[in-house]
Amino acid sequence: MEEQLQYKSLQVKQKSPGSGIFYLHLNRPTRGNALSLDFFTEFPAALSSLDRNPNAAVVILSGAGNHFCSGIDLQVISYFQSDENQSTDSARTGEWLRRNIKFLQRAVTAIEEFRKPVIAAVxxxxxxxxxxxxxxxxxRYCTESALFMVKxxxxxxxxxxxxLQRLPGIVGFGNAMELALTGRRFSGSEAKELGLVSxxxxxxxxxxxxVAQIAEDIAAKSPLAVVGTKRVLIQSRDMTLxxxxxxxxxxxxGVILSDDLTEAISAQRQKRKPKFSKL
Incomplete structure (x- = not known):
């Protein structure tokens, strides 16, 4: 089970046995949950494990301690700058850097590749x-006292x-440009005005x-419909109509003629809550 796995940068919890909600905590509170090199290996591994777990329906991503995430750990930047990782050939150094940047990117993109919904609680x-x-x-949701920076x-x-690739589709191109070029702080209430949080x-x-109640409500829905809705929205983002x-x-x-459809219709007719099989 996920809660038995040990991570250096993360903690995975299922607070209520039988619940489909799993909590994925960034767990370096003394460093403001700055993302370490370990994170970029452990995070996609944790998501992959939860993806295979039929008991996991929704994941809540949050931070332990006083902050959600203070950014990337400066040790990661130092690793890229270290002499031992540099070549006398600038082309080989550039190829090495590109390959490692792509490695870091994949850890974040793992959220979108994860079949089930991921809710950020900031x-x-x-x-x-x-x-x-x-x-x-x-x-995405946050507290009033949350602060954000594209740093x-x-x-x-x-x-x-x-x-830079995802924010324009969330807050609009002009807002994303302004936030990224200024690096200014903005509040939870402004994040709501911009559409960054719901x-x-x-x-x-x-x-x-x-957030727990919202996650429970989603987890009670047809898992086929939830997984399909996430995937179609993400794929359609970069497609024409x-x-x-x-x-x-x-x-x-491939999936519309399912037991979930039959159960959803029966539950509505009988005025009861539907019960869906795990995915």
Missing amino acids: HGACVGAGIDLIAACDI EVDLGITSDLGS RVFSNMESLEEG DQGLDYVATWNS
């Missing part, structure tokens, strides 16, 4: 790579883990309770 700071993470999540420009680098909660306790319609027609031709 408190405290969500900076730099933290924005990369939540931009890849399916739904990379202040470190002399171009954000390369997904914020709802702002007054404090940590209400955030945890509210006609391509997106063709994709969902192909998807539904």
